[in-house]
Amino acid sequence: MTAQATAKDLQAFTEEWLAWHRAQEDRLAAPHGFLAITSLHWLDERPQRFDDAPGAWRTGADGVTVTLAEGEELVVDGVPVRGEHRFGVLPERGGVDAVWGDAVIEVARRGGNDIVRPRHPDAPLRTAFAGTPAYAPDPGWVVEGRYLAFEEPRPTTVGASVEGLEHVYDAPGRIEFTLQGRPLSLTAFPGHLPGTLTVLFTDATSGVTTYAANRALTVGVPSPDGGVVLDFNRAANLPCAYTDLATCPLPPAENRLPLAIEAGHRIPRERGGA
Template sequence: MTTEEEAVRRAWQEWHQQRLDVVRAPYGPLSVTGTHWLAGADAEGRLADVPGRWFPSGDGVRVHADILEGLVHRGEPLVGGVLLVPDADDPAATRLAHGERRWELLRREGEWAVRVHDPDAAARRAFSGVRTTPFDPRWALRGTFRPYGERRTVRVANADGRERGLELAGSVEFVLPGGGSAGLRVSSVGSGALWAVFADATSGGTSCRFRFLRTGVPAGDGGVTVDFNRSTLPPCAFSDHFLCPFPPPGNTLGVPVPAGERDVA
C-alpha cells in the first residue's frame, strides 16, 4: 500500500469514527422521539404530549407558556410568549428545552412541526453500532457533475408516508468499478457540495432500503469524487420520526454497491 493509499484509508477511518460520534450524540438522530405537526394542534394551540401553546406566525412560530410548563429558551424559563424564527447562523433560535429534552422547529413546504430530542430515548440506549463495509478504494470514483440549466423539483415519497418536493440541481456521472456508466440525480446544499438519495441492488436486503451520499464541491470542470465508502444511512434508519425522502426516479442503481454504511447493528 502506498503512502497516499494509507492516507486515504486513514482519512476514511477518521470520518467513520466522527460519523459514529454524531449518530450516538445526546441530541443526535437516535434521540428523536417525536415530530408533531402544528396543523394538528387544537384551537388553543396545544399538541398532545407537548408543553406550551404553539401558533404559526409569519416566518416563525410563537410559543406561549407559563412557569409550570417548564419550557426554557436560551437558558431562561419561558414565561409568556416568544417568537421563534429560523436563523441559519443561530440554531438555538428555534430551540426550547424541557428538562434534558430539546424541542426544535422544522418546516416543510410551508408547514411547521416541532421535533423532540430526548437523550434518554430507548433507541439511543439500545444502540450498538452501524454495520459498515470496510473501506474499498475501488468505490471511491471520479465523477462529473452536469448541472441542469435550472433547478428542477420532483415529487417523491417520504418516510412518513407523505409525498414532498425534492429539488435537484443536476446529475453526477461516473464509471462503476466493474465497468459500465452510471449516474445519480443530485441536490445542491448551501456550500455547493452535492447530495444524493440512492438505492442499489443490495437495498432492502443486505443494506438499508436507501442511503444518502454526499460529495465535496465540484471543481470548475465539474469533476467530483463520488465515494460510496462514505454513503450513510438516512436519519429514518435511526428513528421513525424523520421525514427522509426516498430516491427520485433514476437513482436506483441496478448493481450492488458493497460499500459504506449498511444498516443499524
C-alpha cells in the same frame, strides 16, 4: 508501486474512513441527535399538549406558537421565555431548538408542515445504540465522475420516509460516471457546505444488506472542468434508517442504480441489520 507503499496507502485510506465513520456516529448519537428524538408531532390550529414537551402548541398563518403554563419555561436563543411565545413562520427545512431542562424541543417545518420533535438524551434508542454496521472500506469503490450543471436549477419533487409527505429540492445538475463498465448518472442536490453536492440513491443492495429507502453520498466541490470524486465507501444512512420519527427525503426515480454498491453503511441493528 511497492507492496509496502500499497499497504501504507490502504492503511491511510482505512484510517480516514474510520474517522469519517466515527464522526457520522457521533452526530447521530449526540445528546440531542436524531437517536434522542422521542416523538414527532404535526401541528395545526388546535392547541395540543405533549407528554415529552412543555406548553400547548399550535400553528397558523402567523407560524408556530406555544403557550406555557405557570411554572413552565423554555430557553430560546439563550433567553428564558414564559407564557405565550411566537416562533413565527419557519422556512422550509428550517427550525429552532428550544431548551427544556436537559432536553431540546425542535420546532421545524418539513414538507410544508410545522412539527415539534422533542429530543431527550435518555431516549432508549440513543442509550442502546451500539453503532452502525458497514462494509469494510475498499478503494475500489472510489470513482471519478463528471458534474454537468443544468442551465437552471430544476425543482425536483421527491417522496419522504413519512407517507404522504413530499420534499422539493432545486437540483443544480447531474453527475455522470462509469462503474463496473456501466455508464451511470445521478441527479445531485445542494450539499450542506457551499459548492458541495448531495446524492440520494438506492441500488441492488437496498433492502438486502443496506437500508431499503435511501442512502446519501456527499460529493465535494467540482473542479473547474466538472471533475468530482464519488467515494461510495461513505454512502451514509439517513436518520430514517434508525427511527420512524424522521422525515427524510427519498431518492428521485432516476437515482435507482441497477447494480450492487457493496460499500458504505449497511442496515442498522435497529432495523434488524447484522
